[in-house]
Amino acid sequence: MKRFGFSRMMLILGLLFIYLPMLILVIYSFNASKLVTVWGGWSVHWYAGLLDNKQLMGSVVRSLEVAFYTAISAVALGTLAAFVLTRVTRFKGRTLFGGLVTAPLVMPEVITGLSLLLLFIAMAQIIGWPQERGLLTIWIAHTTFCSAYVAVVVSSRLRELDMSIEEAAMDLGARPWKVFALITVPMIAPSLAAGGMMSFALSLDDLVLASFVSGPGSTTLPMEVFSAVRLGVKPEINAIASLILLTVSLVTFMIWYFGRRAEAARKRAIQDAMESMANEAYSQPEKKVVKPQLVGAAA
Incomplete structure (x- = not known):
């Protein structure tokens, strides 16, 4: 019987420290009471009321829009860097x-x-752009911040690649841009996906940068939640946070599931190819070696 060691205990305490507050938040999102600290029974009233809270839902849409465009631009710039x-x-x-x-x-x-x-x-005073701060300036700020993370992730993957494959393609006449698009990009696709997901999460979570570069009508979800929490936690905040946790969990599970299926299919294809090559080698008859006859001139 395995002993309950110190390492396992610290692991359990660490997981509880991380995930127990999230579990409590999800439970209290079904609280029927208007007071967050007082349990009033189970109810889905706050989830149904989210559709009527146009201010909160508008901030959610703006945050998702900025995070989506930030992930695309950060992956492009970070990969080039x-x-x-x-x-x-x-x-x-x-x-x-x-x-x-x-x-x-x-x-x-x-x-x-x-x-x-x-x-x-300074740019607005010199060239007249941007005339006002809004979603565009938030997107530029988030792209500047997230491109560094993508560059670090992708560069670590590029250093591990075998350049002989790219050199072989260029020796066969492929242009550099074609080698990059057809060979390099598929090989670094997992790091691109990881960088895109990281950029999306960082942009969706950012509060400080958005607070500096945002303007009227461009309030993001972290800014909305922060301003609401200063006056007291509302049940709608618990509901929208629970929906975000559910969405992130589902997306992560889908990525893991399809990635696992793709990896299994790739290994199966390699195994089938090796088996077919072995069967072909065994099925071919041995070639008879015919020794050449030496014809000498008659003396």
């Missing part, structure tokens, strides 16, 4: 470029948000 850092080994300013790419990872969000706010104000 990672490709330059890993494949272009020598160029002037490479160290500076690498530092600028990874700077948002270590820089406090308050400084980043204030810098972007001053940048947008």
Whole structure:
């Protein structure tokens, strides 16, 4: 019988510390009472009332829209930056470029948000754009922040790739952009998906940057929740948070399930190909070796 060791106990305590508050939040989202701290029975009243709360649902739609476009743009920019850092080994300013790419990872969000706010104000005074801060400025700020995470994830994957495959394709006449699109991108697809999911989650969760660069009519969900919590937690907040947890859990499960099926299909295809090659090798008859006869001139 296995002993209940210290490591297992710390693991259980860590999981409870992370997931127990989420479980409590989901339970209290079905509370019939208007007071969050007082249990009044089970009810789905607050879920049905979400449709009538246009302000909260509008912030949800805006946050999802910004997070979706941020994930796309961050993956594109981060992948290009990672490709330059890993494949272009020598160029002037490479160290500076690498530092600028990874700077948002270590820089406090308050400084980043204030810098972007001053940048947008200066651009509006000089060139007249952007005329007002809104969803566009939030998207630019989130893309700047999330591209650094994508660059780190994708660059680590690019360093592990076998470049002989790409070199073989170029030796056969493929152009560099075709090699990148047909060979490199499929091989780094898992890291691209991971970077996109990370960018989506970071953008959906961001409060500091959005608070600096947002304007009237562009309140995101974290800003709406933060302003509501300052006056007291409302049952609608628990309901919308529970729906977000459910959505994220379902999407994560679907990605894991289809990824597992794709990996199993890939391994099955490799195994079938190896078995067919082995059967073909055994089925072929042995070739008879005919020794050439030496014909000498008659003396």
